Amino acid sequence: MKLTKQNLDQRLDHLYDAIIVGGGAGGLSAAIYLQRYGLSCLVVEKGRGRSFWMQELRNYLGLPPETPGRDLLKHGQEHILALGADYLRGFVEEVRDEGDTFAVKVKVGRQSSIYPVFRSKYVIAASGIIDRLPHLDNMQNVYDYAGYNLHVCMICDGYEMMDQRCGLFVGSEGAINTAFVLNWFTPYITVFTHGQVEVGSEMRQKLRDHGYPLIETPIKQFLGHNHTMTGVELIDGSTVELDTGLVAMGSHYHNEYLKGIESLEWNGENLVTDNMCRTSHPRIFAVGDLKEGLNQVSIAVADGTLAATAIWRDIRRVSEPRRWEQNLIGAVP
């Protein structure tokens, strides 16, 4: 059921089989499977994750290409609630390992916040990442285009940029190398550093060799209308016409709540997992963008399947087998 400040105290004495941190594609898929395995779970979703911002989910089998990410999330919420999962809007502040159980502390409510602690046997870290965006004085100007034709994922949206004039917005010198993959889709690339990146002579030469302009003047604003970005105005008043853009400024990983668990193995900000999405802690799983690999909806959904199945196998193997008692009393044919 949907938990709120009003009813969540009903669950404070419950030991969930799993608490899922994050209600994106990976977390919702895990919840579908856990509930269908007859296990109990709570999904804690902070809202506005990466899939929420997707305007069109163009590469997920079964949904029309123009389906917004938020529709996937809405259908998934209805699906898991119908299966009896619990769902709470809140922000997981800390996961504490108590030995056989986890204590998961959640901040609920932006105002007059409360901090309930829920308990579970397993934790699935499905809290994902959020892309960093160019920082302008007027961020609304960025949000007007991000997720429309100002993209954040080349694998998802390279196809939409095919042979178009594309701005590549970088947050580090290393990110400029994105240009040399993006050129599979379009060679008409202009790199923007927003005045915040030191670019060495070798990289400058590489860009010149490919014919990709490097613009280091800070951006004043994106130009366009109706969520269609048509170019960039720089602080010197000059403009650059563009048909599309790709932001490659790195991501923020929502994994702070796990930093107190000592035995976890990390690769940078990614959790290292086995082929069932189990981390180096036997009762913590990581799915979707938090683990290593492709950051794709289809991968997160499969990860949820794998993590839930591994948890079910664990719990099943330590459970007493169910006998058909009536037949044990009488004669069995």
Add this chain to the structure above:
Amino acid sequence: MKLTKQNLDQRLDHLYDAIIVGGGAGGLSAAIYLQRYGLSCLVVEKGRGRSFWMQELRNYLGLPPETPGRDLLKHGQEHILALGADYLRGFVEEVRDEGDTFAVKVKVGRQSSIYPVFRSKYVIAASGIIDRLPHLDNMQNVYDYAGYNLHVCMICDGYEMMDQRCGLFVGSEGAINTAFVLNWFTPYITVFTHGQVEVGSEMRQKLRDHGYPLIETPIKQFLGHNHTMTGVELIDGSTVELDTGLVAMGSHYHNEYLKGIESLEWNGENLVTDNMCRTSHPRIFAVGDLKEGLNQVSIAVADGTLAATAIWRDIRRVSEPRRWEQNLIGAVP
């Protein structure tokens, strides 16, 4: 475009980037990704695979639980055709490795068949499995219930069998062990061998210890109406009431066309793959049920993503980088 006997000769001189054998969940997802990477592919679908038979797709995020498998396939076909993929109804008879290319021989048409040969750089084996069903004189009686409440996948449909009287239909003694996992969902299990399995004394004792009747008399027919199976009538005229059933008789793997490729590593009938679904042959990938792992729609869809991405990376890395020629002539800012 949709290829038919009438127009397929237009493609006989084309070198596809990939030919995908099988238009189920894995093959369609691979085609979506390949086309969106700007690569060309042909999907060859023989029809009536495992997902076609699913009456309700209860565990795939984003689709209503009651969505039939054939709707997923239909939407996927429309999706890949809109992206420019080729799609052909036919049966792949042979894949021959020609060194840099594959020659893929397809039987098209059940009557007056023709045998065109298509060529590609990569092959994705996505042809899956089909579940063996109890063999009765009147097979229509089996098809009336299979995929409704006579299930073939415990992971998919264990939830639907919760605490119900369940017939377990086995094709080997080993398959009887399915009962000791199925009892997670229900202990009211009756095992049917249809008179075709030798059951040893140890297994008989194990069944007795759990209270699960073993019925070795051959089945005459399933009882029920409107696709709801309500029990079994045996050839001796007796009947057994059931609420649901699980068929565990093994599967037929559609992989004969690969048997001429010597370097492929198999684990039984499954292809061994790496974490991008690449087999031991560097230009052959296997996705979905043909590879090791869970036979789930969500897994197949992710596999398609992985295989297509690995192929794109291969092809991109040996391609000339695209320069912005105009800027190479003049001065670049």
